[in-house]
Amino acid sequence: MRVADFRTPAVGTDSVEHQARLTRLWETEPGIKGFFGTVDHKEIGLRYIVTAFILLVFGGIEALIMRVQLATPGATFLTPEQYNQLFSTHGMTMIFLYASPILSGFSNYLWPLLMGSRDMAFPRLNAFSYWVYLASAAFMYAGFLTGNGPNDGWFNYVPYALSEFNPGLNQDYYALGMVFLGISVTVGAANFIVTAARTRAPGMSVNRIPILVWGTLTANAANLVVVPSVSLAFFLLWLERQFGTHFFDPAGGGQPLLWQHLFWIFAHPWVYAIVLPAMGMVSDGLPVFCRRPLVGYSLVALSTVATMIFGFGVWVHHMFATGIPGLGLSFFSGASLVIVFPSAVAVFAWLATIWTGRPVITTAFLFFSATILLFVIGGVSGFMTASVPVDWQLTDTYFVVAHIHYVLIGINVFPVVGGVYFWFPKMTGKLLNERLGRWNFWTLFIGFNLGFLPMHLSGLWGMPRRVYTYADGMGWNTLNMITSIGSFVFAIGVALLIVNVLKSLKSGAPAGNNPWDAPTLEWATTSPPPPYNFPVIPTVASRHPLWEEQLGDAVRSSIDRGMLLDEGKETIGTTALDAVPNMILEMPEDSYAPFLLTVGLSVLFVGMLVKLFTIIWIGVALTAVALLFWMWPRRQLLEREWVHE
């Protein structure tokens, strides 16, 4: 049957038959087909979250082993090589395989719900980005588990990483694994950008988008253009190691600093990419428990974008000690100081929200508000090292280790755990246990500060980072013992979270649609949401569609009545700025193509690792076939004529 080119979407209210029709259209098949073929953003989001949490636990165990080694001076629990692989794998895991994917997981799950839509713009691409994330994580961990983990730190400087000094497979696993992971991040970024631009509910103009969407959108706009830099750096490193090129080798006219530039052009924006979405969680979650809208919405949204724009121009502050000319240092130092302004906007907005609100102390509130404190500590230590002379004093000491952990745990892990307490009821229909939650929070908070606050001091007292042990009598013994104790307390906190999640999954109190009386659209649908998210497409009239009544807004959003869109697997496409409906989107069915493409790429990368051209060509052929299969124009998606006259 030929589908009409144009249609006026029917408007109506929900009904049992309507729901049955939508379920038939949207439900993922059970069994193998559904497992490998699903394109449901909620399923993919949960997979992201679970995988990232498992990797967080791996990275945490690596940290604990290191803290045993460092608890006492002159310890021999680990050999230097084991220590090198552990701290490098810890960094790789936490920064690349946990911190960003966990936020992609939350955003994948939440975005269409926050935006009143039925899926992401490119559901198959979404599945593909998850499979590639999983495959690249397995690839890099295969290296670690066979004794070939990265061993030059997560930023992996040359010349250490060149084959002359590092002949094993360690760097090849890491280099190729990072290029592989880059594919996942890039396609994910494209998906987030187009989803934010084109699939928001009617009426959700740019001044009504939740801050979480602003954060993830900004982070991914950056990822789209900076990930190629690090992918290129790692690819050049692999060529240098395997094919005798001279990009980084001064003897062949190369530039060792080229590595650092390419790496940090990526990695500094990346730092913002792994905090801005988490800051968005705080901006959306905290006001719910303060019983008022966020103070300074527009400023917070603008400063999110401004932070990233400044963030592109500060990468050299990681290279202050490399002998770059003074003028260059001044410029990057200035930019690094200025970035404090947009960052501080969020802090003051949160404080003002609490100050002028009526706070309800829940576990989620504790995590969100603790973020503010930890952000200030991590921000101030960052501000200090933005000054060139201070940086020269502190670089490569534990002060920097303290700084990065206050930033990454303070503004990523704390908001994320807060986000778990906040959105777990939506995802599962069960509330997490609040009593266990308090224990969970205080153990994490005390453990974290016990572990990382003393590191500032060990750094100021001269303890170098990335060294497998230290001598007795340097004055660092007590501080290191406290740090190690703190790290184990923190680990207990993580264990309590896992216990709470497992326990509440089984016997948590039922959540209902909106347990926190929150204002945004995800709370308008059932918990957990049906496969199609919303029976009718809502129309949005404000930033807080579910609070309009209590805030006395004159204009109200329409939640129960809207476009039905049940003539196919459909959702609405809207304009980028004003979110005016301008097309009906045909969404793809479940598909094996993303999984097959990932298999093809995995074969290709294994072939590159073992340098066997037969395997490489098989991988290329599989990849090409999977891509053609994916791209083949489909009638169902109206990519080609239904019947040609």
Added chain:
Amino acid sequence: MSELVLAQPGKLPVGPIGRRGLGYWGVATLVASEAALFAYLLFSYYYTGATAQPGWLLEPRPDMALALPNTILLVASSFVAWFGERGVHSQHRPQALMGFGGAFAMGSVFALVQWFEWKAKHFQIGTNSYASLYFVTTGFHMAHVLAGLIVLLALFTWTALDYFSPRRRLTVSAGVLYWHFVDIVWLFVFTTYYVTPYLGFAR
């Protein structure tokens, strides 16, 4: 009193019409990311060149005999691909096939000539960092040409199978957009490696 807002749009396009569809946005974001990749490759060249010792430039006066006509050929193929897209637009299938087939042939000749250009160089990838950068940058571009050729071949096949119409042709527009990118980015690579030495960079 409160007033309920409700979006009740009139006739809306169902699925992609013309180039209006999410797929076009998807390819545009891909192109943005790929363009960034080439920006970093060229950054590597300029950064290394600016800090290099004299003699780094292995070919201070690059030979234009093959490179210049080849560049003109590649840019011309963009117009031919556009001509093919117009053919789909005006429902003129022979024109569309000629356009995609022609662009494919011109792209293939470009790849072949580039192969001879590589062969004719008196240095190899491992000679020094200039040579490494030259071969890897042009090699990256070649990989994009090959991907683009597969796209053109697919468009040719699908057009021959009569898949498209003036309305349902998003795939065509997105594929041709990619081919334009492959051609335009070559101008940057060409300018960097073949023109800037004449302007005195790194001489």
